[in-house]
């Protein structure tokens with residue numbers, strides 16, 4: 122077995138940067154490569170763009186020899202292993218856009234040399250590693266399995282949750298040959314206690330999609346239940362908490378204004394697209410997408426309903442949005458449902474401002490760029506406040522004390538003393554201000 126001591130990582134974002142640091146901390150020689158010049162500059166200066174990575178940890182890795190560079194053939198050729206962590210977005214029609222993956226393979230190809238191991242880590246549909254990714258690499262004249270090793274090893278990090286980056290989280294890996302699987306597993310074994318080898322890259326690619334489609338489908342399921350609960354006059358949050366007391370066979374998912382981030386609103390479409398190539402319609406993916414994509418519109422309707430209760434129209438009303446990140450306590454606002462909520466409110470004449478302690482500027486789906494406003498002034502001036510993200514750093518007691526009218530989409534109001542018809546809750550209707558029984 123080769124001793125792989127020099128690793129090049131292409132793409133230093135939410136996935137590539139933590140990987141680079143973990144490998145450096147395990148004593149491996151790492152060069153990080155990114156096509157974005159400003160990303161290279163900030164990382165080289167020791168400034169981390171990611172919540173979970175402190176500047177101190179980055180500086181320590183730089184001091185231990187981590188280099189951050191623009192794409193460079195000499196660095197790639199010198200590496201024993203190249204790991205690709207570039208984005209895998211979807212286009213406007215929600216079809217996979219593999220251009221960053223293909224571009225990364227194009228960067229590797231001229232530097233590819235016999236004996237290297239190439240690992241794709243970007244989330245993608247089954248057949249990518251052994252299909253388009255391999256085809257670009259093999260245009261070098263070298264053959265996967267014969268001249269170089271090729272594997273897929275999905276990432277499980279969950280931004281904002283340090284436990285997800287722990288060594289104890291098992292890793293999956295599937296190579297195009299048993300040797301590639303074993304070699305990638307040995308490398309990843311430096312940073313993960315348990316690495317599970319699969320029979321092929323396709324199986325590893327699909328396992329990653331299964332994990333994320335599972336989340337998307339279950340979130341859609343509780344979102345739909347929330348809509349039903351509004352009609353039935355039942356509190357969906359109480360129901361979910363009750364069901365979650367079952368110690369087996371149930372996993373807690375919660376409703377909200379929609380899904381966001383790089384993974385959950387994107388990855389399922391990779392599976393749906395690939396399924397169509399096999400004359401197969403993945404109805405779960407399509408249905409879950411349908412339900413989750415409709416949630417921002419429902420939030421707009423709730424805001425209009427709340428104002429209507431006061432005899433007010435949304436048209437001309439001042440709406441304060443609290444939280445535009447895609448989930449609590451992170452600065453990542455990619456694909457945030459807030460973009461559609463804000464654009465939907467504005468389209469119906471709402472005058473929208475937002476506050477988010479983690480996101481200084483935010484572009485809504487209609488292309489309008491907004492700047493985070495101080496919380497107190499925003500709430501005081503608002504006709505209605507719509508809470509989209511439950512950031513822990515917000516003083517929720519103070520918010521509910523001062524806000525006149527609130528639409529709460531993420532259960533920040535339960536068990537607080539609120540005034541009658543002050544708070545309209547997604548999945549529950551008007552809050553009574555009376556704490557639910559516990560025990």
Ligand SMILES: NC(=O)c1ccc[n+]([C@@H]2O[C@H](COP(=O)([O-])OP(=O)(O)OC[C@H]3O[C@@H](n4cnc5c(N)ncnc54)[C@H](O)[C@@H]3O)[C@@H](O)[C@H]2O)c1
Nearest residue numbers: 132133134135136155156157207209221224225243244276
């Ligand atoms: N963000 C997550 O929580 C998460 C979790 C698991 C898996 N993933 C998957 O990991 C992959 C990367 O996601 P991310 O969130 O780290 O993306 P990101 O946007 O944070 O980072 C990607 C980086 O790649 C760089 N890049 C793009 N094309 C390049 C190229 N051709 N050459 C060199 N650099 C290039 C970009 O400049 C950027 O810095 C995606 O497939 C994603 O689905 C993400």
